[in-house]
Amino acid sequence: MDQFTLNIIVVGATFALYIGIAIWARAGSTSEFYAAGRGVHPVVNGMATGADWMSAASFISMAGIIAFGGYNTSAYLMGWTGGYVLLAMLLAPYLRKFGKFTVPEFVGDRFYSQTARTVAVICLVVASLTYVIGQMTGVGVAFSRFLEVDNLTGLLIGAAIVFFYAVIGGMKGITYTQVAQYVVLIIAYTIPAIFIALQLTGTPIPAIGLFSDTTTQIAGVPAGQPMLATLEQLVTDLGFGSYLAQTDTTLNLFLFTMTLMIGTAGLPHVIVRFFTVPTVKDARFSAGWALVFIALLYLTAPAVGAMARLNVIDTFWPNGLNAEAVSVEEIETSDELAWVRNWEKTGLLTFEDANGNGTIEYRSGEGNELDVNRDIMVLANPEIANLPGWVIALVAAGGLAAALSTAAGLLMAIASAVSHDLIKSQINPNISEKNELLAARISMGVAIVVATILGANPPGFAAQTVALAFGLAAASIFPALMMGIFSKRINNKGAVAGMIAGLLVTLVYIFLHKGWFFIQGTNSFTDADPLLFSIKSTSFGAVGALVNFAVAYVVSNATDEPPVEIQELVENIRIPSGAGAAVDH
Amino acid sequence: MAIQSDKNAYWSANKRIIGISLVIWFLCSFGFGILLRPALSGIIVGGTDLGFWFAQQGSILVFLILIFAYAFRMNKLDREYGVDE
Numbered sequence: 067m068d069q070f071t072l073n074i075i076v077v078g079a080t081f082a083l084y085i086g087i088a089i090w091a092r093a094g095s096t097s098e099f100y101a102a103g104r105g106v107h108p109v110v111n112g113m114a115t116g117a118d119w120m121s122a123a124s125f126i127s128m129a130g131i132i133a134f135g136g137y138n139t140s141a142y143l144m145g146w147t148g149g150y151v152l153l154a155m156l157l158a159p160y161l162r163k164f165g166k167f168t169v170p171e172f173v174g175d176r177f178y179s180q181t182a183r184t185v186a187v188i189c190l191v192v193a194s195l196t197y198v199i200g201q202m203t204g205v206g207v208a209f210s211r212f213l214e215v216d217n218l219t220g221l222l223i224g225a226a227i228v229f230f231y232a233v234i235g236g237m238k239g240i241t242y243t244q245v246a247q248y249v250v251l252i253i254a255y256t257i258p259a260i261f262i263a264l265q266l267t268g269t270p271i272p273a274i275g276l277f278s279d280t281t282t283q284i285a286g287v288p289a290g291q292p293m294l295a296t297l298e299q300l301v302t303d304l305g306f307g308s309y310l311a312q313t314d315t316t317l318n319l320f321l322f323t324m325t326l327m328i329g330t331a332g333l334p335h336v337i338v339r340f341f342t343v344p345t346v347k348d349a350r351f352s353a354g355w356a357l358v359f360i361a362l363l364y365l366t367a368p369a370v371g372a373m374a375r376l377n378v379i380d381t382f383w384p385n386g387l388n389a390e391a392v393s394v395e396e397i398e399t400s401d402e403l404a405w406v407r408n409w410e411k412t413g414l415l416t417f418e419d420a421n422g423n424g425t426i427e428y429r430s431g432e433g434n435e436l437d438v439n440r441d442i443m444v445l446a447n448p449e450i451a452n453l454p455g456w457v458i459a460l461v462a463a464g465g466l467a468a469a470l471s472t473a474a475g476l477l478m479a480i481a482s483a484v485s486h487d488l489i490k491s492q493i494n495p496n497i498s499e500k501n502e503l504l505a506a507r508i509s510m511g512v513a514i515v516v517a518t519i520l521g522a523n524p525p526g527f528a529a530q531t532v533a534l535a536f537g538l539a540a541a542s543i544f545p546a547l548m549m550g551i552f553s554k555r556i557n558n559k560g561a562v563a564g565m566i567a568g569l570l571v572t573l574v575y576i577f578l579h580k581g582w583f584f585i586q587g588t589n590s591f592t593d594a595d596p597l598l599f600s601i602k603s604t605s606f607g608a609v610g611a612l613v614n615f616a617v618a619y620v621v622s623n624a625t626d627e628p629p630v631e632i633q634e635l636v637e638n639i640r641i642p643s644g645a646g647a648a649v650d651h
Numbered sequence: 652m653a654i655q656s657d658k659n660a661y662w663s664a665n666k667r668i669i670g671i672s673l674v675i676w677f678l679c680s681f682g683f684g685i686l687l688r689p690a691l692s693g694i695i696v697g698g699t700d701l702g703f704w705f706a707q708q709g710s711i712l713v714f715l716i717l718i719f720a721y722a723f724r725m726n727k728l729d730r731e732y733g734v735d736e
Contacts, residue, residue, distance in 0.1 A: 140706035144680045147711045151676050154718045155669045159725075273708060277697025292698020310699050312688070319685055345736045347729070350722035357718055361711050368707040640662050643734040 069455050073212045076459035077466060080250050081227055084470075087246055088231030088239040096499050099236030099506060100167040100482050104341070106241055108348040112355025114241045115339045117248035117467070118475035119146075119330075119356070120363060121197075122204030123532060125251060125468035130443035132371030136301075136309035141319055145326025147357060147364050152331040152544075154353035158340040160551045160639045162349035167341060169334045169479075169543065170487040176550040178632055179558035180492060185565050187483045189542040190334045194476045195517065197333075197535040201473040202521025205466065208445075212462035218522055224470060225518040232474045232514075233507050237342060240474045247467035252362055254464025258448040258457055259366050262373050265451060267293055272369035285379045286386020297372055300379050303387050305430035309372075315600040325607035329536030332544030335472075335479040346642035374443045377450045381406070382428040382436060391425040405449035414439035415446075477517070481510035534576055537603075541568035541610025549618055554636045556618055557628045564618030572610030579603035661732040668724055672717050679705060679713040 097104065106114070124146070132139045164172055169190060174183025202221060209220025231239050256272070263275035266282060280289050280296055287296045298309050307313055330336065339356070340349045381403070382392050397403050397417070409415040417426045417436045428436040445465065448457045485506035490497050497505065542565045549556040549564070556564075579596060580603055581588040593602040601609065627633075638644075683691060688702030696704045729735035 137703055137706060140684060140703075143707055144684055144710045147714050148676065148680050151672070151714050151717055155672060155721055276708070277699075277704065279698075294703075295698035298698075310703055316685060320681060323681065323685070347722070347726055347736065350725060351719075354715070354718040354722055357715055361715055364711055365708060637658060640665070641658060641734045642729055643736055 067455070069458060070214060072455050072459040073462050076456065077213065077463045080246075080463045080467065083246055084227065084231055084243045087242045088235040091239045091242045092234045092236075096167075096502055096506075098238045099503055100338075100341075100486065104344055106342045106344075108343055108352040109355050110245055111241070111339060111343050111348075111352045112357075113248045113359050114244035115336065115352070115356035116359030116363075117244035117251065117471040118339060119336055119360060119472070120251065120468055121201055121472035122208070122465065122469040123200070124363065124367075125255065126204065126208070126444050126465050127441055129367045129370040129374065130440035132368050133375040133443050134440045136307070137312055138314045138319065141323040141326060143364055143368060145323045146330055147360060148323070149327040149330025150353050150357040150360070152327060153336070153340070154350055156548050157331060157337060157544075157551070158349045158353050159346045159642065161337060161547070162340050162343065163346050163639045163642060163644075165341075167338075168482050168486050169337055169547070170483055171491075172550065173546055173561070174487070174491070176632065176635065177546075177556075177558040177561040178629065179562065182546075182558055182562050182565070183487055183491065185562055185569075186543065186546065187487050189538060189565065189569060190483050191480055193333065193535045193538040193543070194335060194480050195513070195520075196538075197532060198473050198476040198480075198513075198517045199520045200532050201469045201476070202517050204469040205473070206521060208462060208465045208469065212459075221518060221522050224466070224473075225514055228470055228474050228477065229511065229514050232477055233510050236506070237338075237478060240478055241342060243474070244471045247471040248359060250460075250467040251464040251471075252359070254460045254467075255363050255370075255444075256366055258451065258453055258461065259370050259373075261453055261457075262377070262447065262451045263369060266373055266376065272373070273365040276369040276372055284376050285383040286389065293376070294372065297376055300376070300387070304379070304428070307430075309375075318600045318602055318605050321601055321608045322605035325540050325605050326536060328540035328544045328611050329607055332539035332542070332547070333535070334483070334539070334543065335475040337547075338479060338482070339475075370444065370447065374447055374450070377447075378438060379428065381450065382426060391427045393425050394419050395424070397426060402452060405446055408449065409442055409446055412442075414442045473517070477510055477513050480513045481506050484509040484513075534573075537572045537576060537607030537610060538569060540607030541572040541614055545611050545614040545618065549615065551636065551639065553622075554633045555627065556622045557625055559625045560618040560620075560622030563621045564614040564616075567617040568610045568614030571613050572606055575606045575610070576603045657732060661728065661734060664728055664732075665725065668721065668728070672721055675713065676717055680710040684710050 128142055131142065161172060166172060166175070170183045170186035173186040174180060202225065205224035206217045206221035209215055209223060210217045213220065231243050235243065259272040260270050263272040264270055266280055266284070267275035267278040268281040269275045269278055276293065278293060280291055280293050282289050284296055285300055287299060294310065301309050312319065340352060343349050343352050383389070384392060397406050406415065406417070410417070415438050419426060420435050421433070426435045427433060445461060448461055485502060489505050490502050545568060546561050546565050549561065575597070577583065579589055579591050579593055591597045593604070596602055683702055684706035688700070688706070691701040694701040726735065
């Protein structure tokens with residue numbers, strides 16, 4: 067059976083599974099649609115949160131970024147996991163106790179202000195929509211590589227699948243589909259990693275292999291040395307930057323990690339997951355289980371990155387850096403090097419025998435004859451290690467599962483903000499439950515169409531928009547929620563002023579470095595030479611959050627205390643008992 | 652549990668547990684992984700230094716322990732103050 071047929075069978079089978087689950091779990095009430103009826107077990111919810119959280123960026127890009135960035139990319143690992151500690155202790159239990167459906171609803175009630183609620187909706191929609199565009203682009207790319215259709219067709223198939231199960235099932239359908247998607251993506255990620263860890267270090271656990279000795283000769287470096295020392299020696303001998311040393315400034319590394327952590331805790335599609343569990347106790351455990359399932363991938367990713375880098379170097383310098391590099395003839399004929407030919411077709415890997423000596427030499431700077439796009443690392447990994455065809459098909463299904471599950475979660479957050487926080491609360495408060503459900507489904511449909519159109523014509527700033535989504539969530543949503551719970555003194559004026567200040571200062575800083583509204587050439591600074599010290603635009607969300615906290619504190623203290631009933635509300639959400647009763651809106 | 656002083660004591664206890672947890676959270680990521688890495692460079696782990704291990708693996712393991720420890724501790728506190736569900 068050829069690879070294409072295998073891909074179709076494996077990807078088709080997983081899609082049939084997702085649709086089957088959607089039909090089984092379709093939502094009948096607004097409670098089921100927005101919060102899965104609050105009947106989701108914490109372990110199940112943790113798994114769904116894992117799939118929701120881990121996007122195409124985690125699955126496809128992260129290991130490749132680590133492979134080429136080494137220590138400096140640790141911010142992704144610490145940032146995207148450490149945020150769950152903040153969620154578990156500072157937000158999730160209290161928001162569950164509050165017992166409503168959406169993040170803007172909490173902001174509006176706690177700060178007794180429709181303005182605050184509307185500002186929260188704007189923050190949520192901007193952050194989620196920018197994030198979802200990247201996911202839809204990822205779906206298109208994964209389809210076009212593995213199903214051999216063009217980018218647009220792939221994107222439309224993906225959009226149709228998401229539309230079907232998210233619109234029919236609501237949060238309930240999404241939750242159970244995400245459980246299936248988690249299982250698919252984690253198997254797809256770890257199986258190739260286990261094979262490769264066994265090949266290089268003799269241990270089946272990649273996270274242990276990363277810090278173990280090699281059991282095989284790699285690019286002329288004899289076996290029996292620590293794997294990371296081998297890698298460090300090879301990359302520095304080839305003229306690349308050190309894998310182990312810090313080359314970024316401490317200030318930027320610190321702020322980037324902090325931005326990713328706070329952004330994680332402030333992303334609305336993750337927060338709403340904690341509204342779906344039965345009790346406050348379950349909300350605490352659910353955050354822990356989510357991190358267990360996320361850590362399975364995040365502990366494997368740095369190993370995948372390091373091992374992939376070693377395998378690439380070994381492929382092109384099979385007999386060591388001082389011996390002859392791999393020959394052009396071998397690349398064009400050898401079965402073991404078929405992956406080089408396959409990926410050359412996509413244009414993401416290119417080589418040229420520039421000096422005409424019949425070999426391809428891979429090094430940094432002058433004399434380099436190979437160019438590898440870091441995004442292909444995870445997808446190409448099973449081929450590089452010569453793993454069987456079904457593993458390759460599984461990785462395709464895993465990448466799609468990661469992108470689709472995150473897209474569905476984000477679309478759900480957008481749809482509920484529009485139907486529940488704008489239509490129901492401000493435009494037509496007397497809307498019936500049936501019509502509110504219809505409005506939610508229509509707004510989700512619109513959000514999918516918008517995301518598909520933008521995903522088909524990506525404005526060419528996928529990486530920037532993801533950074534923007536995190537920066538926005540960090541600077542606007544997280545501080546408002548945290549102050550709403552931990553302070554009784556922050557009032558409506560303080561919260562609105564804080565959110566707007568945090569949002570604006572972060573947006574302006576990003577636009578100053580990336581161009582106003584991302585229009586090229588309108589930027590005054592670059593990330594290589596930023597405005598403030600060494601703070602890159604991607605790291606500014608933490609500063610924006612600080613501005614938010616400070617402005618909210620000053621404005622609140624200069625104006626009236628919140629009314630007594632609001633102070634009672636805050637006291638009430640701090641105590642777990644009685645959460646079950648508070649489901650009505 | 653309607654008594655105000657009990658509610659305040661429960662909330663103070665919760666904030667104390669959160670405070671201790673977040674000190675550990677900060678120390679194992681921003682501390683050992685970034686700021687204190689140069690000071691730990693003498694300790695070798697698997698071909699690199701302890702700071703690298705914390706940045707790429709240790710911090711995640713500590714986060715996991717912290718969240719579950721917090722959940723168990725809070726469940727106990729809920730029962731002590733009679734505010735569990």
